[in-house]
Amino acid sequence: MSTIRMRISPAGDVLDVKALIRHPMESGNREDKSTGKKIPANYIQKLMVAVNGENVMDGNLSEAVSKNPYLNIKVPGKKGDEVTISWNSNTGESDEATQSA
Amino acid sequence: MQTKRRVFLKGSLAASAAGLAVGAGLLSPRAVLASEWPTAAFDATKMDAGLNELFGTADAAESGDVSVKAPDIAENGAVVPVTVESSIADANQVAIFVSKNPTPLVASFDLSGANPFVSTRIRMGETDNVTGVVNAGGKLYKASKEVKVTIGGCGG
Numbered sequence: 669m670s671t672i673r674m675r676i677s678p679a680g681d682v683l684d685v686k687a688l689i690r691h692p693m694e695s696g697n698r699e700d701k702s703t704g705k706k707i708p709a710n711y712i713q714k715l716m717v718a719v720n721g722e723n724v725m726d727g728n729l730s731e732a733v734s735k736n737p738y739l740n741i742k743v744p745g746k747k748g749d750e751v752t753i754s755w756n757s758n759t760g761e762s763d764e765a766t767q768s769a
Numbered sequence: 770m771q772t773k774r775r776v777f778l779k780g781s782l783a784a785s786a787a788g789l790a791v792g793a794g795l796l797s798p799r800a801v802l803a804s805e806w807p808t809a810a811f812d813a814t815k816m817d818a819g820l821n822e823l824f825g826t827a828d829a830a831e832s833g834d835v836s837v838k839a840p841d842i843a844e845n846g847a848v849v850p851v852t853v854e855s856s857i858a859d860a861n862q863v864a865i866f867v868s869k870n871p872t873p874l875v876a877s878f879d880l881s882g883a884n885p886f887v888s889t890r891i892r893m894g895e896t897d898n899v900t901g902v903v904n905a906g907g908k909l910y911k912a913s914k915e916v917k918v919t920i921g922g923c924g925g
Contacts, residue, residue: 682884695892697871713806717883724882726804730811732867732875732892734848734922740888741878 672753672765683745683769685717687753688738695731712737714756719745721752745769804879816866816873820902820909823864823877829902829909832857837901837914843893847922852888853901855910860885862904869897892922 671690676683689712696709715727715737724743745751747769754764810822820827838852853863863885864877875891885903893899898913 719882722882724880726879726881728806728811728877728879730872730875732870732872734890734892738850738888738890740852740886742884742886744882744884 670765671763672755674751674753674765674767676751676767676769678745678747678769681744681746683719683743683749683751684740685743685751685753686738686740688736689715689753689755689763690736691755691757693731693733693735693737697731710757710759712755712757715739716752716754717741717743718752718754719743720750807877810877811872811874813874814872816868816900819866819872819874823874824862824902824904824909826909829911832903832910832912835901835903835910835912837899837912838888839899839914839916841915842917842919844919845922846893846895846918846920848890849893849899849916849918849922850888850890851899851901852886853903854887855885855901855903855905857885857903857905857910860903860905863887864902864904865889865891866900866902867891867893867897868900870894893918894921 674685674687676685691712694707694710698707700707711731712729715729717725749769750766752766756762807823810819813819813822817827834857835855843849853865861880865875866873867875878887896917898915900911900913902909902911
């Protein structure tokens with residue numbers, strides 16, 4: 669199952685895209701209380717949004733973005749256009765999802 | 770006929786080599802498109818240094834054309850909703866800073882078509898200003914909003 673969920677509301681020539689990504693966004697500052705060891709950093713660094721395969725936004729995130737990142741942006745597009753969101757983390761993991769407006 | 774077959778074989782060989790490279794993750798189409806994650810800007814421990822690393826200047830003018838929406842009081846610093854919006858037409862970058870966080874740069878967004886509007890949820894260590902910075906044609910514009918934080922959201 670994809671880690672990316674999105675809701676797209678077309679309004680004229682703009683798509684209002686709300687995305688919720690399931691990710692721990694581990695800062696690297698937290699300790700595992702049972703072992704006393706630091707939990708290694710694991711967070712999304714790149715977050716890309718494309719409409720019909722064309723990049724419209726290229727985001728850089730840090731560990732200061734909350735767990736399960738939420739993003740609301742407004743991109744050019746109309747009903748029926750394909751919105752693709754993809755991410756890469758500092759640990760080399762990635763995911764991608766595409767949805768029609 | 771012979772030569773055509775030769776050309777065809779050569780062509781398909783070349784194509785399959787490229788296909789293999791993509792399949793093996795050597796050439797990810799999206800990784801090629803995306804710019805580098807700005808490590809130095811995110812590592813900076815002072816907001817001015819972060820601005821310098823990200824935009825090449827820390828000279829940002831207070832502007833009424835940038836708006837930062839955030840709650841007056843955040844009980845939980847781990848989840849603070851923030852919206853940065855601008856009416857500047859040629860804005861091509863939006864960044865969010867929290868100056869007292871260990872590394873002030875929270876996130877930056879390069880726009881190539883998207884409107885200068887970003888709403889997300891961030892972590893704040895203590896009561897502080899959330900600053901939205903917008904880059905339009907090499908000039909920086911900013912606005913801030915103070916958020917009182919009851920419980921910090923950095924360690925734990």
